[in-house]
Structure formats: C-alpha cells, structure tokens
Amino acid sequence: MTFSAMVKNEMCRASVKLNCCAAAELYGVFLFSNTFNENEIRIITEHEIFSTRIQAMLKRVFQAEFDNTTVGSSVVKDVLVLTDKDALDRIMEYYGYDESRHFALHLNAALLEEEHCREAFIRGAFLAAGSVTSPDRGYHLELVTRHYHLSREVMALLLDMGFSPKITMRKSNYMIYFKDSEAVEDFLTKSGAPSSAIKVMEAKVEKELRNHINRRVNCEPANLSKTVDAAQRQIESIRKLKESGRFENLPDKLRQSAELRLKYPDATLGELVTLSPLKVSRSGLNHRLNRLVELAETEHEDGFDKRGSLYD
Numbered sequence: 001m002t003f004s005a006m007v008k009n010e011m012c013r014a015s016v017k018l019n020c021c022a023a024a025e026l027y028g029v030f031l032f033s034n035t036f037n038e039n040e041i042r043i044i045t046e047h048e049i050f051s052t053r054i055q056a057m058l059k060r061v062f063q064a065e066f067d068n069t070t071v072g073s074s075v076v077k078d079v080l081v082l083t084d085k086d087a088l089d090r091i092m093e094y095y096g097y098d099e100s101r102h103f104a105l106h107l108n109a110a111l112l113e114e115e116h117c118r119e120a121f122i123r124g125a126f127l128a129a130g131s132v133t134s135p136d137r138g139y140h141l142e143l144v145t146r147h148y149h150l151s152r153e154v155m156a157l158l159l160d161m162g163f164s165p166k167i168t169m170r171k172s173n174y175m176i177y178f179k180d181s182e183a184v185e186d187f188l189t190k191s192g193a194p195s196s197a198i199k200v201m202e203a204k205v206e207k208e209l210r211n212h213i214n215r216r217v218n219c220e221p222a223n224l225s226k227t228v229d230a231a232q233r234q235i236e237s238i239r240k241l242k243e244s245g246r247f248e249n250l251p252d253k254l255r256q257s258a259e260l261r262l263k264y265p266d267a268t269l270g271e272l273v274t275l276s277p278l279k280v281s282r283s284g285l286n287h288r289l290n291r292l293v294e295l296a297e298t299e300h301e302d303g304f305d306k307r308g309s310l311y312d
C-alpha cells in the first residue's frame, strides 16, 4: 500500500462530530472531485473506504444518495454519480451557488470560518485530489485541481490557516503543494491523520541519524565499499536523468560534475576533486553529486518549478 493510501485510510477513520464539519469535508470532496456543478456531481476513486465514507456523509448532511455507486469505466474504481435534481438543488443552495450564473468554481469561504470546519475541508480536498510522497523518499504533499479560481482561493485559505503552500502548474492542472517535512506533518495532523504525521517525523529523524553516521563513516578512508556504492548510485542516477531527457536541462555545474563521475567511475571523491577541471571543493562536488541522485529520485520533474511556478 502506498503512503498516500495509508494516509487516506487514516483520514477515513477520523470521526466527525459536528454536522458543519461533515458538510465542510463533503465540500472539499466536491470541489476537488471530477465534476461538481448544478447538473451533476461525479467522484471517481480507487479507495473503497473513502467511497463508503462519502456516501454516509451525503446521507447525513443532505439526506441524499448517489444514483449509482459502482458502475464505472474501470473495475478497480468506484464512481459515485449524483444527478437527482432536488438533491443537487439542496447541495448548491447550502454551499451558496447560484445556478442562474455561469458556473465557475469558487470557494465559498464564508462556510469555512471555523477552524474545525477548515480542517474537515482540507481533509475532504486531500481525500479527493491529494497525494503525499512516502517520507523515506522525500517530503511532498499536493492537492491538484484544474480550476484556476479554486486553486487561488484554497491557497488563501491555507495561508490563513498558517500554512505556507506553493502553487505551480502541471500540464493543465494547478498544483498546490508543500515541500518541507514540517508543513507535511502539520497538514496531516490537522486533516485527521496524526499517526501518518508521526511516521513523517520518524522518517526524518531516522534520515538525519543515518546522514550523521554516513558522514562519520565517510571520514574514514578505509571504507572503500561505501565509496563504490555511492559512485554506483551516482552513475545510475545520471543514467536515469539522461534516459528521462531531464539531463540536458540541468545547470552546467551539475552536468559537468556528472560527466566527471562518468569519466572516472571508480574514483573516490577526493580523486575526483583532483581530476576535476572545475575548481570545486570536496564538499561542493559531493553536494552536486548528491543533488543528481536526489533529482533522479524525485517523482516530480525538476525544472518544473522554474517553468511553471507562480509563487516560488
């Protein structure tokens, strides 16, 4: 099971005492779902627990049921569709949408003034359109929507909640995201996944400890196998970057360091520094090689921030 799926399972176990919060969570789900307008609500998900939770909430808050709950284009996915006019009217009225206007998706912030409702809302949004990278591979949590206004308004809401999210474009979608471990932890805690937040924290502590040990080990010249392992890893990462076509877009310094490593696959870091025409320090070169490994391991295309970022 992916870390995202674990997080969603935990969120789906969060109890919701107040009706305002149930409505707020549903609101997050609806706004970030596949379709939310006066004619149809359509939610597509692979998470059965989520599907069950949403059906129960719809019944609780709006006394409504989805038309069908399993008929989808794919066997592994649940598709929840609601087209009942009366139910849709009730929902639209509750969330303050005026069906006489052309329907552009906005966030009605007036419904989310209370902290408890806001936390429920971001849980709904995450359940519908969020994902989070496993903490042993890095810290990245995102919410994706194709609606421009919604992305801006949810950004504003998150800022108001004390978060510092960033926003960028991926294909034709807007992606609101967090890159640092504390923000990821905080988001998970607030949105009803505190155990997952602890996992992120533990992974971070473990990583720091490992780095500390590695630094000590690397100080000992006898530790040849470590050097070989690191070089192997660097070479693999460079190959990966080349294969994915990302290599050419890397900064000169990184490409030059990569070429140096490829030219001398067996050299230790110290040897590479001596062999390098780049006049780079040992720690500088080490940093660049590590950066290459990191880049090869990130799920999301680097260079991405440069192309599309609006808030970086």
Ligand SMILES: [Zn+2]
Pocket (backbone or CB within 6 Å): 018, 019, 020, 021, 022, 024, 114, 116, 117, 118
């Ligand atoms: Zn509430």
